[in-house]
Amino acid sequence: MAAASAGLLGAALPSPQPLGIGDPLFPQLGNPGYDVLAYDIAFTYPxxxxxxxxxxxxxxxxxxxxxxxxxLDFTHGTVRAVEVDGRPAEFAVSGEDLVIEPSRAVAPGERFRVAVTHTSDPAGPKNTGGWVRTGDGLAMANQADAAHRVFPGNDHPADKAYFTFRVTAPKDLTVVANGELVARALSGDTRTWTYRGARPMATELAQVSIGRSTVVRRTGPHGLPVRDVVPSADADRLEPWLKRTPDHLEWMERKVGRYPFETYGLLVADADTGFELETQTLSLFERSLFTRGTLPEWYVESIMVHELAHHWFGNSVSPHRWSDLWLNEGHATWYEALYAEETAKQPLERRMHQAYLDSDRWRAAGGPPAAPRPPAAGQKISLFRPVVYDGSALVLYALRQEIGKAAFERLERRWVDQYAHGTASTDDFVRLASEEAGRDLTAFMKGWLYGEHTPKMPGHPDWRSKAPAKGSTKAPAPSAKR
Structure with missing residues (x-):
């Protein structure tokens, strides 16, 4: 919890209170009254x-x-000072919010700058989000609502912004972050690395890696810089996996169009996170995914494609509210499954039939795809249930069955093009699908997205979904993918 070390706010205003932008799943996430344009964040790693x-x-x-x-959303650090437009500002902490009172009010439409001097604490319970302690340093895993455990900000994907990271660390360590390296300076026993992203980013997608790492570089489609960050001791062992990324990029581009960012790569962390994560331009993977040796090659590759697909669906086109999560995970799962079908003879229809069998049980346990139940108290990752993965890919399969493959593929390309580097909602998707189909799909999509029971599958009248056990509403364990 952030602790204020300066005076409390003046008595003229009501007592400080945590605010939110009204997200039904995370009511106190995000903050009203302003739009963040850019973050410039400096860390000093001891x-x-x-x-x-x-x-x-x-x-x-x-x-x-x-x-x-x-x-500002912020917790798990100590605030030492706050300035607004270069002037000291009073501040206090309320819940997981840092509440700031500038020396003068900011008018509507006015640009302003806030500077917060603080600490960022990697200690704490494992897998609560924020900093991930690796075998040789740190990485980040901020989804869904944990970026504010690392830095103060407007921690909701509806408010995307440009990011610059300046990280000072002992000179024998390697630092990598979202975007591209723009400066590196040695000073005595430390080195400062500066990274800047060329596109706006949601806070939950921020990534900084610090450790004894090797950066492996190669070239992707049309000269795209591909950089992978791996534990130095594992560079040779991981190379057979890493070298597949350019082919994955080419495959995704054939499906939905050009990769939307300035660079891509894998961050392989020596940590047991229990999940993989699509942090922007640098997807986070557990080392064990590639080294345990018990998983089929096609499965590992499909997970690599899942996180890559998020760079179109979730990173470039971000959810307007967290209840739009099905658009992220349903699409990433869709392309994961399609890749497995096309490259490893794992039938998509078979997987969708199994998802249909399970769909009613998933809906009973976690809510329908576009109206998921809130995560369990103290278990935010419980939001990532099967219904937002295969249960949501099933929605896309039903849509393709309804409007035809050609219209569906046009829709996918239009979606990532029309809403590139912005946010979009479920209503936006239904509206665009209707345009592409040439007819109103609102009623059709309503049952698939919001229904308590799974609708009939077009083209498969014989498919049946298993009814949930009476009184059973226990949510399944969260997925290992994000």
Whole structure:
């Protein structure tokens, strides 16, 4: 929990309170009244991943309302000072919000800058999100609502912004972050690395890796720089997997169009996270996915494609609300399954039939795809249930069955093109699908997205979904994919 070390806010305003933007799954996530344009975040890593990092987060924003006070999401660090437009500001902590009172109100439409001097603490319960302590340093896993365990900000994908990271670490360590390396400077026993992203990013997709790593470089389609970050001791062992990424990129581009970012690669971490994660331009993978030796090759490759597909579906086109998560995970699962069918003879229809059998049980346990139940208290990753993976890919399969393969493929390309580097909602998808189909699909999609029971599958009138056991609403374990 963030701890304020300066005076409390003045008594003229109501007492500080945590705010939110009204997300039904995360009511206090995000903050009203402003739009973040850019983050510039500096971390100083002490060389010990159990100790807090010193940090300075600068936020460039534009007010959408008059701001006598503004909130940032932040927890699990100590706030030492806050400035707004270069002037000291009073601040206090309420729940998981840092509440700031500038020396003068910010007018609607006015740009302003907030600078927060703070610590960023990697210690804490395992798998709660934020910093991940690896065998040789740190990485980040901020989905869904854990970026504010690392730095203060507007921690909701509806408010995407440009990011710059400046990380100072002992000179024998390697630092990699989202985007591209723009500067590196040695000073005594430390080195400062500066990375900048060329496209806006949701806070949950931020990534900084610090460790004894090797950066392996190669070239993807039309000269795309591909860089993988791996534990140095494992570079040779992992190369047979890493070299497949350019082919994965080419395959995805044939399906939906050009890769939407300036670089791509895998970050292979020496950590047991229990999941893989599509952090922007640098997807996070557990080392054991590639080294345990018990998983079929086709399965591992399909997971690699799953995280890559998110760069179109989830990273470039981000969810407007967390209940739109099915658009991220359903699409990533769809292309994961399609890749397995086309390259490893794993029939898509067979997988979708099995998902149909399980669909009613998944809906009973976790809600329908576009209206998932909130995550269990203290278990935020429980949001990532089968219904938002195969259960949501099943929605896409039903849509393809209904409108035909050619229209479906046109829709997919239009979706990632029309909403590139922005946010979009379930309603936006249904509207675009209707346009592509040439008829209103609202009623058809309503049952698939919001129905308590799974509708009849077009083209498969014999398919049946197994009814949930009476009184059974226990949610399945969260998925290992994100």
């Amino acid at each position: 060389g010990d991943n159990s100790k807090p990092l010193d940090a300075l987060t600068k936020i460039d924003a534009r007010a959408t309302d008059r701001l006598d006070r503004l909130n």
